[in-house]
Amino acid sequence: MxxxxxxxxxxxxxxxxxxxxxxxxxxxxxxxxxxxxxxxxxxxxxxxxxxxxxxxxxxxxxxxxxxxxxxxxxxxxxxxxxxxxxxxxxxxxxxxxxxxxxxxxxxxxxxxxxxxxxxxxxxxxxxxxxTPQDLIDHAFSSLNQKLADDLMAEIMSKDPSFFEQLVVKLLQKMGYGGSVSDSGFVTQQSNDGGIDGIIREDKLGFDQIYIQAKRWDPEKSISRPDIQKFSGALRDEGASKGLFITTAKFSDGARASAEKQHIVLVDGKRLTRLMIEYDLGVSPIAKYEIKTIDSDFFNGADE
CATH class of the missing domain: 1.10.10.10 (Winged helix-like DNA-binding domain superfamily/Winged helix DNA-binding domain)
Incomplete structure (x- = not known):
C-alpha cells in the first residue's frame, strides 16, 4: 500500500x-x-x-x-x-x-x-x-536527476578514450588501489583483447579487476553476446574479476549471463549516481545542514 x-x-x-x-x-x-x-x-x-x-x-x-x-x-x-x-x-x-x-x-x-x-x-x-523532510528529499532527488542527465550529456560529448579514463578514475575515487596514483590504467587501444582498463583491488596489487568500458547510446542495450565476449577476454587473461561499465543499459539476458560469470555490471544510471556520490566530474555549490536535538547534551553526558 x-x-x-x-x-x-x-x-x-x-x-x-x-x-x-x-x-x-x-x-x-x-x-x-x-x-x-x-x-x-x-x-x-x-x-x-x-x-x-x-x-x-x-x-x-x-x-x-x-x-x-x-x-x-x-x-x-x-x-x-x-x-x-x-x-x-x-x-x-x-x-x-x-x-x-x-x-x-x-x-x-x-x-x-x-x-x-x-x-x-x-x-x-x-x-x-x-512534511518538510519530504519536500527536501524530493528537491534533492530532482536536483540529482538533472545533474545525472547533465553528466551523461557531457560524457556522450567526449570520445570513447575519455570514457575509459573516466571509469578508471571513478574506481580510484571509490578506493580501489588505495591512495596509489598509478593503481589503475587504460590498456592500449590497438591491442586490448577486449579489456579496456585494469585496476588494483588493493594497495599492494595482489588482485586486479579487469574492465570493459562501453560509451554507447544511453537508449541502447548491451546484450548477452557482449557479456560472453568479455567473459572470454577475462579467461584469456586468467582473470577472476571483471567489471562491465557502460553509458547504455543491459538486457535481461546480459544480466543473467553476467551473474553466471561473476561479472559486475554498471549501467548508465548507476554510473552517474556513483559519479555524484564520489564527487567525480561534479563540485558542490551549496551545503545545508539539518540539525536535531543532541540528547547527550541534555542528558548530561558531556558533564
Whole structure:
C-alpha cells in the first residue's frame, strides 16, 4: 500500500494514544504500523538526505502537527499522550481529520500558515500533504536527476578514450588501489583483447579487476553476446574479476549471463549516481545542514 503521508496518520496516531497513557515514539510508531498494515520492509525505507526512516519521520511530523493543534502533548521529549481535546476528537472523529480540520485551532493555524508562507506554498491546508523532510528529499532527488542527465550529456560529448579514463578514475575515487596514483590504467587501444582498463583491488596489487568500458547510446542495450565476449577476454587473461561499465543499459539476458560469470555490471544510471556520490566530474555549490536535538547534551553526558 506504500507509506501514508503524515496527514493520513493523524487518526491512527490518536488511536495509538487512545488509552490516555504516555507512550514513546517507538511504541506509538509500532501501533500505527499495525493499524495501517505497514510492513517491516516499508519501515526500513530511508530518506535521501537525513538517513532516517521515512515512516518514522512521517509519524514524528504527524505528532508535531497534532501537538500544534493541542490534541497531543509531550510529557518529555519522545514521550506523548492525548490531551482532553485529543481524546474528545478520538471519541467522535470527523469524517476527514486533516489540516483543514486542524485549522479550527488557532495555535495550529498560526503555525501552519507561517510554515506554508516560508515554504512558498499555497495557504490552503488541504494542498500540502508532505512534511518538510519530504519536500527536501524530493528537491534533492530532482536536483540529482538533472545533474545525472547533465553528466551523461557531457560524457556522450567526449570520445570513447575519455570514457575509459573516466571509469578508471571513478574506481580510484571509490578506493580501489588505495591512495596509489598509478593503481589503475587504460590498456592500449590497438591491442586490448577486449579489456579496456585494469585496476588494483588493493594497495599492494595482489588482485586486479579487469574492465570493459562501453560509451554507447544511453537508449541502447548491451546484450548477452557482449557479456560472453568479455567473459572470454577475462579467461584469456586468467582473470577472476571483471567489471562491465557502460553509458547504455543491459538486457535481461546480459544480466543473467553476467551473474553466471561473476561479472559486475554498471549501467548508465548507476554510473552517474556513483559519479555524484564520489564527487567525480561534479563540485558542490551549496551545503545545508539539518540539525536535531543532541540528547547527550541534555542528558548530561558531556558533564
Amino acid at each position: 506504500g507509506i501514508p503521508k503524515y496527514n493520513e496518520m493523524y487518526l491512527p496516531l490518536l488511536k495509538a494514544l487512545g488509552d490516555r497513557a504516555v507512550h514513546t515514539n517507538r511504541e506509538m510508531a509500532d501501533t500505527i504500523a499495525e493499524i495501517l498494515g505497514i510492513t517491516q520492509q516499508e519501515r526500513q525505507q530511508f530518506t535521501l538526505t537525513s538517513g532516517v526512516s521515512v515512516f518514522s519521520n512521517r509519524v514524528n511530523w504527524a505528532c508535531t502537527y497534532l501537538k500544534k493543534a493541542g490534541l497531543v502533548e509531550s510529557e518529555r521529549r519522545g514521550h506523548h499522550r492525548l490531551t482532553d481535546e485529543g481524546y474528545q476528537i478520538l471519541q467522535n472523529p470527523p469524517q476527514l481529520l486533516d489540516n483543514n480540520f486542524l485549522c479550527k485551532y488557532p495555535s495550529f493555524q498560526d503555525f501552519y500558515l507561517a510554515e506554508s508562507s516560508s515554504a512558498e506554498r499555497s495557504s490552503s491546508p488541504s494542498e500540502s500533504d508532505e
